[in-house]
Amino acid sequence: MPFLRYDVTSGDWVVFSPERARRPHEFRRLMASAATPAEGTGPCPFCPGNEWMTGREIYAVRASGGPNDAGWRIRVVPNKFPALRIEEDNQHVEEGPLFRRLGGCGAHEVVIESPQHDTFLAYQPVEHIAELLGVLQFRHNDLLKDARIQQIVIFKNHGERAGTSLRHPHWQVIATPVVPRLLRLKHRLATDYFDLTGHCLYCEMVREEIAAEARLVALTERFVALAPYAAHMPFETWILPRYHQASFGQASAAELRELAELLRQVLLKLSTALNNPDFNLTINTVPRGEENEPYFLWHLQILPRLTTPAGFELGSGMSINLVLPEEAAAYLRDQEINS
Amino acid sequence: MPFLRYDVTSGDWVVFSPERARRPHEFRRLMASAATPAEGTGPCPFCPGNEWMTGREIYAVRASGGPNDAGWRIRVVPNKFPALRIEEDNQHVEEGPLFRRLGGCGAHEVVIESPQHDTFLAYQPVEHIAELLGVLQFRHNDLLKDARIQQIVIFKNHGERAGTSLRHPHWQVIATPVVPRLLRLKHRLATDYFDLTGHCLYCEMVREEIAAEARLVALTERFVALAPYAAHMPFETWILPRYHQASFGQASAAELRELAELLRQVLLKLSTALNNPDFNLTINTVPRGEENEPYFLWHLQILPRLTTPAGFELGSGMSINLVLPEEAAAYLRDQEINS
Numbered sequence: 001m002p003f004l005r006y007d008v009t010s011g012d013w014v015v016f017s018p019e020r021a022r023r024p025h026e027f028r029r030l031m032a033s034a035a036t037p038a039e040g041t042g043p044c045p046f047c048p049g050n051e052w053m054t055g056r057e058i059y060a061v062r063a064s065g066g067p068n069d070a071g072w073r074i075r076v077v078p079n080k081f082p083a084l085r086i087e088e089d090n091q092h093v094e095e096g097p098l099f100r101r102l103g104g105c106g107a108h109e110v111v112i113e114s115p116q117h118d119t120f121l122a123y124q125p126v127e128h129i130a131e132l133l134g135v136l137q138f139r140h141n142d143l144l145k146d147a148r149i150q151q152i153v154i155f156k157n158h159g160e161r162a163g164t165s166l167r168h169p170h171w172q173v174i175a176t177p178v179v180p181r182l183l184r185l186k187h188r189l190a191t192d193y194f195d196l197t198g199h200c201l202y203c204e205m206v207r208e209e210i211a212a213e214a215r216l217v218a219l220t221e222r223f224v225a226l227a228p229y230a231a232h233m234p235f236e237t238w239i240l241p242r243y244h245q246a247s248f249g250q251a252s253a254a255e256l257r258e259l260a261e262l263l264r265q266v267l268l269k270l271s272t273a274l275n276n277p278d279f280n281l282t283i284n285t286v287p288r289g290e291e292n293e294p295y296f297l298w299h300l301q302i303l304p305r306l307t308t309p310a311g312f313e314l315g316s317g318m319s320i321n322l323v324l325p326e327e328a329a330a331y332l333r334d335q336e337i338n339s
Numbered sequence: 340m341p342f343l344r345y346d347v348t349s350g351d352w353v354v355f356s357p358e359r360a361r362r363p364h365e366f367r368r369l370m371a372s373a374a375t376p377a378e379g380t381g382p383c384p385f386c387p388g389n390e391w392m393t394g395r396e397i398y399a400v401r402a403s404g405g406p407n408d409a410g411w412r413i414r415v416v417p418n419k420f421p422a423l424r425i426e427e428d429n430q431h432v433e434e435g436p437l438f439r440r441l442g443g444c445g446a447h448e449v450v451i452e453s454p455q456h457d458t459f460l461a462y463q464p465v466e467h468i469a470e471l472l473g474v475l476q477f478r479h480n481d482l483l484k485d486a487r488i489q490q491i492v493i494f495k496n497h498g499e500r501a502g503t504s505l506r507h508p509h510w511q512v513i514a515t516p517v518v519p520r521l522l523r524l525k526h527r528l529a530t531d532y533f534d535l536t537g538h539c540l541y542c543e544m545v546r547e548e549i550a551a552e553a554r555l556v557a558l559t560e561r562f563v564a565l566a567p568y569a570a571h572m573p574f575e576t577w578i579l580p581r582y583h584q585a586s587f588g589q590a591s592a593a594e595l596r597e598l599a600e601l602l603r604q605v606l607l608k609l610s611t612a613l614n615n616p617d618f619n620l621t622i623n624t625v626p627r628g629e630e631n632e633p634y635f636l637w638h639l640q641i642l643p644r645l646t647t648p649a650g651f652e653l654g655s656g657m658s659i660n661l662v663l664p665e666e667a668a669a670y671l672r673d674q675e676i677n678s
Binding site: 005006007008009010011012013014015016017018033034035036083095096097098099151153154155156157160161162163164172174176180181182183185186189190193201202204205208212228229230231232280281282283284301303307308309310311312313314315316317318319320321322324 | 344345346347348349350351352353354355356357372373374375422434435436437438490492493494495496499500501502503511513515519520521522524525528529532540541543544547551567568569570571619620621622623640642646647648649650651652653654655656657658659660661663
């Protein structure tokens with residue numbers, strides 16, 4: 001059963017997940033992320049007809065059939081080896097003056113993108129992508145009904161270098177019983193900015209980037225895709241709302257439809273420009289209870305995995321980026337895509 | 340010429356290094372770290388006889404020959420494509436209300452471990468490892484003489500998954516004109532602990548870990564190797580002094596000799612246990628001017644690259660660890676090595 005431990009030196013909580021743990025001697029070579037659904041050999045557990053291979057479905061969008069039958073378009077199932085589980089408690093236990101442990105309360109769900117085993121998200125119809133974003137939003141809002149949950153982290157791993165081992169396209173939703181330190185820090189910086197200026201830091205940034213133009217990738221009525229001024233990695237791309245909205249849970253169906261179209265375009269451009277690069281996609285949003293705060297703007301981060309963080313990055317937390325965001329944005333803007 | 344940009348959303352400075360940058364279209368597939376010396380094809384630039392292939396040597400320990408001749412045992416050269424350079428200024432430039440840029444003042448050196456192209460550090464004689472640690476310490480102290488330098492980051496990348504592309508064993512030393520945010524945060528947490536309790540957080544942790552025993556890997560008179568209570572990754576191993584010492588620059592020759600022996604043992608155990616895993620090794624130490632602070636303990640971090648950080652880790656900053664530090668430590672303790 002999973003639990004967390006507090007790192008007094010960095011202020012991070014670390015998830016320990018012995019259910020997915022292997023014995024030490026099995027550790028000689030691992031490739032995938034610790035948060036990737038464990039894959040066996042044999043048939044794909046995410047393909048239609050193999051519904052019995054996953055845990056009982058949590059939710060599905062389907063044209064036909066009942067729960068755990070085929071006929072679904074999007075399907076949400078529990079992660080087979082969950083990093084956190086709703087059945088655990090969120091009790092703190094002191095294991096020594098500096099050692100503090102927390103129950104592994106939370107959730108770890110897999111959102112199967114479509115019945116198709118091999119279709120890249122950007123090749124799905126816009127309506128399907130919008131529906132998928134709606135399912136992610138539903139899971140976000142539904143999981144937050146449990147008052148023990150503090151933060152929802154939504155992400156997708158595309159390709160081996162991005163930590164996936166299961167080819168069938170899927171997203172993951174992890175609900176945590178604490179606000180991760182990095183997110184707390186970002187929210188604190190944004191709050192400080194709001195306290196100082198009376199403005200949302202992210203809305204100001206969006207306004208400045210649109211005025212400057214150089215780092216824009218694409219623009220719609222309500223969203224902007226851009227390479228941030230201080231991008232941490234080559235071709236890092238963010239998609240943000242152009243009007244203040246703190247939580248992903250607040251986006252309207254019309255907004256998700258517009259976002260789906262923009263996301264499709266940006267992924268097509270990245271895929272064409274960089275020859276189907278491995279990437280992670282994450283949705284940054286506020287923790288529980290801050291949905292109406294004036295200080296944060298939820299956004300998507302697309303993080304291509306073109307370089308490997310090494311000793312400098314791990315030791316200092318600082319990044320070295322080899323590509324200017326202005327050059328990356330111009331290169332992406334210039335990509336011709338069939339839309 | 341390199342420079343830094345400030346990320347207002349995370350408080351990080353990001354290094355931009357256009358001298359090592361490739362054109363966007365060359366980015367279709369990269370494998371190594373942005374901080375790895377760029378490798379061409381052809382002869383190894385770090386092997387004896389090829390001294391002409393590097394920039395002019397900064398320092399060397401040699402039995403014979405003059406600067407840039409063969410005959411050296413350890414050789415320090417500039418990185419061919421430096422992330423930061425001593426020739427740059429450290430001027431701040433405002434490029435907009437939210438956009439701030441800083442000159443790429445600093446240094447980026449390569450410390451060639453030995454003349455041997457293919458010998459793993461742990462197979463070097465203890466005296467050689469001690470000499471190497473002495474050279475790293477000399478570069479640390481020497482670079483800090485430039486008052487513009489705020490932090491020295493020392494690291495080694497072992498293997499492709501750890502971000503290296505040059506096989507010949509080497510370390511890197513990067514001097515930065517700012518204190519990286521992660522290090523500042525760690526120092527702040529340790530200062531808060533000191534202000535609250537009057538004790539060094541790290542010394543207390545070392546005392547507790549030695550008393551608890553379960554996470555110890557090895558112990559000498561003046562150093563301890565352990566798997567930290569809230570290790571972020573499987574088999575993460577730290578080596579810390581047992582007596583308070585804030586800066587790596589303060590260790591005595593006798594201490595470095597003892598550290599060399601312990602480091603050799605720990606690396607042999609890791610290599611045996613995990614079949615020569617890729618890993619990063621970093622030296623954590625205080626920034627400029629805090630050498631005599633009572634709040635921090637310099638230490639080595641060995642970070643095996645057995646799993647791939649994916650969307651959850653990148654999006655939340657939180658880690659999922661599949662192996663309990665107690666199990667990792669016990670497994671390493673049990674490894675028989677020839678010493």
